[in-house]
Amino acid sequence: MKELAGRLTAVDPDAGAAVRVIAYFDALAESRAGLEALVRAAAVLAGCPARLLDDERRVRVRVEPDGRRLDSPLPPEPCWPSAALVPGGVPALWLERPGGGEPSVVDAVILERAAGALRLVLDRTRGRAPLSPADDPALVETLLDATADEQARLHAARRLGLAVDARARVLAPLGGRPRLLVVGDPGTPGAGPHRGVPVAAVDGIEGIEGRVGVGPVVSVSDLPRSWAAARVALRFTAEGTARDPGERVVRAEDLGGLALLAESVVPGGDPPPDVRELEKAAADAPWMLATLHAVASTASLRAAATEVNVHHSTLQDRLTHAESLLGWPVRDPHGRLRLQLALTLRRLARG
Amino acid sequence: MSTMVPPPFDPELAAVLEVIKDVLPREFTMDDIPALRQGPGIELLAQLDLTMGGTFEVEDRPVPGPEGAPEISLLICRPKEPVRPGPLPVLYHVHGGGMVVGNNRVGVDAPLAWARELGAVVVSVEYRLAPEHPHPAPVDDVWAGLLWTAENAKEIGGDPDRIVLTGASAGGGLAAALALLARDRGGPRPLGQMLLCPMLDDRNDTPSAHQMAGLGVWDRTANETGWTALLGEQRGRADVSPYAAPARAEDLSGLPPAFLDVGSAETFRDEVVAYASRLWQAGGEAELHVWPGGFHGFDGFAPQAALSQDCRAAHVRWLRRLLGE
Numbered sequence: 001m002k003e004l005a006g007r008l009t010a011v012d013p014d015a016g017a018a019v020r021v022i023a024y025f026d027a028l029a030e031s032r033a034g035l036e037a038l039v040r041a042a043a044v045l046a047g048c049p050a051r052l053l054d055d056e057r058r059v060r061v062r063v064e065p066d067g068r069r070l071d072s073p074l075p076p077e078p079c080w081p082s083a084a085l086v087p088g089g090v091p092a093l094w095l096e097r098p099g100g101g102e103p104s105v106v107d108a109v110i111l112e113r114a115a116g117a118l119r120l121v122l123d124r125t126r127g128r129a130p131l132s133p134a135d136d137p138a139l140v141e142t143l144l145d146a147t148a149d150e151q152a153r154l155h156a157a158r159r160l161g162l163a164v165d166a167r168a169r170v171l172a173p174l175g176g177r178p179r180l181l182v183v184g185d186p187g188t189p190g191a192g193p194h195r196g197v198p199v200a201a202v203d204g205i206e207g208i209e210g211r212v213g214v215g216p217v218v219s220v221s222d223l224p225r226s227w228a229a230a231r232v233a234l235r236f237t238a239e240g241t242a243r244d245p246g247e248r249v250v251r252a253e254d255l256g257g258l259a260l261l262a263e264s265v266v267p268g269g270d271p272p273p274d275v276r277e278l279e280k281a282a283a284d285a286p287w288m289l290a291t292l293h294a295v296a297s298t299a300s301l302r303a304a305a306t307e308v309n310v311h312h313s314t315l316q317d318r319l320t321h322a323e324s325l326l327g328w329p330v331r332d333p334h335g336r337l338r339l340q341l342a343l344t345l346r347r348l349a350r351g
Numbered sequence: 352m353s354t355m356v357p358p359p360f361d362p363e364l365a366a367v368l369e370v371i372k373d374v375l376p377r378e379f380t381m382d383d384i385p386a387l388r389q390g391p392g393i394e395l396l397a398q399l400d401l402t403m404g405g406t407f408e409v410e411d412r413p414v415p416g417p418e419g420a421p422e423i424s425l426l427i428c429r430p431k432e433p434v435r436p437g438p439l440p441v442l443y444h445v446h447g448g449g450m451v452v453g454n455n456r457v458g459v460d461a462p463l464a465w466a467r468e469l470g471a472v473v474v475s476v477e478y479r480l481a482p483e484h485p486h487p488a489p490v491d492d493v494w495a496g497l498l499w500t501a502e503n504a505k506e507i508g509g510d511p512d513r514i515v516l517t518g519a520s521a522g523g524g525l526a527a528a529l530a531l532l533a534r535d536r537g538g539p540r541p542l543g544q545m546l547l548c549p550m551l552d553d554r555n556d557t558p559s560a561h562q563m564a565g566l567g568v569w570d571r572t573a574n575e576t577g578w579t580a581l582l583g584e585q586r587g588r589a590d591v592s593p594y595a596a597p598a599r600a601e602d603l604s605g606l607p608p609a610f611l612d613v614g615s616a617e618t619f620r621d622e623v624v625a626y627a628s629r630l631w632q633a634g635g636e637a638e639l640h641v642w643p644g645g646f647h648g649f650d651g652f653a654p655q656a657a658l659s660q661d662c663r664a665a666h667v668r669w670l671r672r673l674l675g676e
Contacts, residue, residue: 020370027369031362036657041366044655067655 018109021045025113035121039063042095042114046107049096051076052118054085057126083111085119093118123159136160137177144170144178146224157220166220172213172230174237179208183217211237214251226252232262235348242286245293246347258344265348274326274342275349281325289343291318295330296340357562358615361644367653368567368646378565379449379573381482381580388452399460401428406467414499417491425496426455426475428463429508434470438510440542440674442466443500444475445493445529447520447648449550449569449577451481458519458651461547461663465670472509474500478525482580486595489581490528494538497529501539513674516544516607520569520648521577523549527597527626530606543673545610545666548619548647549626552598553578553586557621567617567646574618598622604633610669611637612662614645640665 028041035052043050043063051062053076062071076082079100082091093115095107103111142148142156154164162168162182171179213234215226229252236255238246252259265272271279282288287308294307295315305315319330326342329335360368379387401409407428416423433439442465446457455475462473478492497514504511518526523546530544555574564571578586578596585591593600609630613623620641627639642649642662650659 024366024370027366028362031360031365033362033366037363037366040363040655040657065655067657067660 017106021106021109022113025117029117029120033117033121034125035059035061035118036063036069038114038117038121039093040067040069042093042110043067045110046095046097050114051094051096052092053094054092054122057122059122059126081107081111083115085115085122140178140180143180143220144224144227146228150221153221153223157223162220164220167217168220168223168226169217170215170223170227170230171208172215172227172234173208174211174234176210178227178230180223210248211239212249213237214249216251216253229259232259235262235267235350236344238347242290243282244347245290246297246343261341261344262348265345267348267350269349271349272342272345274338275346277326278342278346281322284325285318285321287318288322291315292322292330292339293343295319296336296343301331355562357566359644360567360616360646361642361649361656361658363656364644364646364649364653364658367649367656371652378570380576383576384451384482384580399456401426401456401459401463403463403467406430407463407473414503415495417488417495420479420488420491420495423492423496424455424477425499426459426473426477427507428459428466428473428475430466430470430472433508438505438513439508440469440471440513440515441500441504441507441509441511442471442473443497443514443516443526443529443541444473445478445516445518445522445525446475447518447522447550448480449573450489450521450581451577453480453521458522461519461651461666462517464663465667468667469670469674471674472507474507474509481577482583485583486581486592490525490532490594493525493529494532497533497539497541511539513542514539515670515673516541517547518545518549519547519651521550523547524551524597527551528594530609531593531597531600533607534605541607543608543610543670544606545669546612546623546626547610547666548613548617549597549611549623550574550577550619551596551626552622553582553591553596554598555587555618557618557625559620559622560618563616563618563620567614568649568652569618569647571618598626602633603629603635606630606633606635608636608673609638610666610673612640612642612665614647614649615641615643616645617647619647638669 024041024045028038039050039052039061040063043065044067047065049062049064051072053060060071062069064070076094080094080096081103082094084090085092093111095111097107139156139160143153143160145153157164166182168180168182171181173179211234213230213232215230215233218226233250233252233255236250236258237248238244240246240248291308294304295301298304298307301315302312305312308315323329328338330339401407408431410427412425412427413422414425430439442462444459444462446453446455446459448457455477459473459475465471466473476493476496479488481489500509501511501514516526516529526544527546527549530541533539533541555571555578560571560574582591582595591599611623611627613620624639624641627637630637640662642658645658649656650662653659654663
């Protein structure tokens with residue numbers, strides 16, 4: 001029963017042609033056809049050679065209207081009808097239609113449909129072009145979503161340009177999108193930071209402003225865990241100001257058992273009694289919180305005095321005042337632990 | 352049968368199917384025959400440039416039909432400027448169309464392309480169609496055409512000892528029948544038989560026939576229609592002639608070298624594979640290709656697709672080896 005129906009050859013520019021073009025590219029996309037098949041479709045439907053050139057991803061495909069793949073060393077002519085793969089991008093797909101001028105309606109539909117389908121295949125198979133991964137929060141979201149199945153997460157990782165065996169951590173900046181930090185030996189292909197992925201230098205989070213929670217280094221498939229830990233760590237961070245003394249960057253690995261506290265304090269909820277006492281004391285003197293933080297976080301009162309830049313006797317006076325407001329001593333081991341916990345709970349209780 | 356899940360179509364071919372599905376004979380019944388004969392496919396084929404850009408000299412030649420039957424028409428395409436002197440190989444082409452539709456233009460572009468490349472004469476035979484002309488009218492007509500071609504080969508620049516039988520679908524089945532007839536009647540000795548997605552078995556009951564029901568091109572329903580048109584109530588019964596349905600032949604020895612191909616996603620897959628196996632088992636020579644994800648006649652409907660290019664290249668390579676060209 002060969003050849004009884006019309007063959008798929010160059011479409012006539014009649015009313016039905018555009019519909020046929022659209023149906024054909026839709027079907028190709030649905031059956032997950034590759035780049036060559038899509039460029040071939042453009043060439044066959046247009047009845048002239050078609051070529052795809054994507055220098056960023058080093059892709060070159062040229063197909064003759066009879067379907068043969070035949071690359072050409074010559075650059076595309078500027079007058080050929082062309083399309084970009086992304087809105088506003090550089091031309092990447094051409095129909096080698098000599099003469100130039102405005103493309104016909106059918107050529108325009110072929111270019112538009114082919115470019116759209118090619119873009120999806122390129123994104124799927126070659127990873128996104130540089131600049132785009134950072135602009136694709138959906139991929140990062142999938143990668144870090146513990147409820148997404150592993151295949152989906154690994155797929156997202158590939159599209160973001162992460163090697164399957166890469167190790168990475170997630171950073172949780174306050175009010176920002178998650179950031180991936182790929183770690184490993186930069187000499188090992190696939191292990192170093194990948195182009196296109198927004199990563200800071202290995203072991204460095206320099207360049208990130210504000211409060212940051214740092215998740216542990218994990219395998220690619222384990223990144224949701226690093227992301228969850230980074231968000232917990234973020235709650236332990238502080239602005240590092242007089243009103244909010246503390247560490248701007250907190251690593252989840254350093255929290256140990258303190259991380260469990262995060263589960264017991266609801267942000268924005270009723271603060272525990274010790275935190276209320278702390279707030280009362282803070283309202284009494286502008287130096288209060290910074291001084292107490294210095295006492296809680298340094299090895300000695302002398303070091304604490306240096307930290308807040310006051311004389312040792314001044315510090316002793318301040319602490320006597322603070323202890324009367326708080327209602328518990330801060331200079332013995334138990335009181336110091338209670339102070340550390342109160343300062344920590346205060347950060348956790350913030351809205 | 353453990354599973355009825357059909358093999359997937361090749362991605363490119365799936366897209367072609369999507370576009371042409373409305374004009375395709377899929378689940379096709381006797382009532383659809385007139386519409387198919389009037390359909391756009393035949394009309395398109397009438398526009399085919401048979402000279403292939405001036406390469407061939409084209410003639411429609413009426414020749415004697417079977418005894419007591421009307422004349423038949425041979426489409427004869429001879430190279431205008433043969434690449435070498437002396438008689439050329441002859442590609443004797445039998446068109447497809449499920450035994451019920453088509454004419455000697457249908458599918459002839461493929462042998463013309465081979466002939467252009469290899470330097471050969473193409474003879475494409477017209478035959479009476481079922482159900483108006485049931486078995487043995489079609490095979491008798493193509494046999495009469497073959498006899499004329501062998502006897503008059505020199506006149507058309509052909510070599511009677513180098514006739515290759517070729518046909519797709521129903522034409523492939525008829526070409527296989529011609530090879531059996533030539534062996535059994537002691538007629539011309541074809542050099543080879545090229546059976547492209549051939550229609551071989553009226554029983555229509557293989558796993559692939561069931562698996563592909565309602566899918567692709569020429570499904571089990573359409574196939575039943577074609578065979579019933581040819582054989583009437585005899586279809587599927589015990590004593591069907593092997594010259595109608597070559598799969599019924601009990602002896603497949605002593606046949607010329609065969610090329611067989613078929614898509615993995617079509618009704619005919621299993622009967623073609625079985626026929627090739629039986630040719631080997633009978634001590635014959637056969638080359639078999641099962642094109643993955645191919646639907647019936649895919650290389651004709653979508654000659655540009657990657658799979659079609661490989662398929663068509665395989666046709667030429669086999670012919671080149673066979674002919675020693």
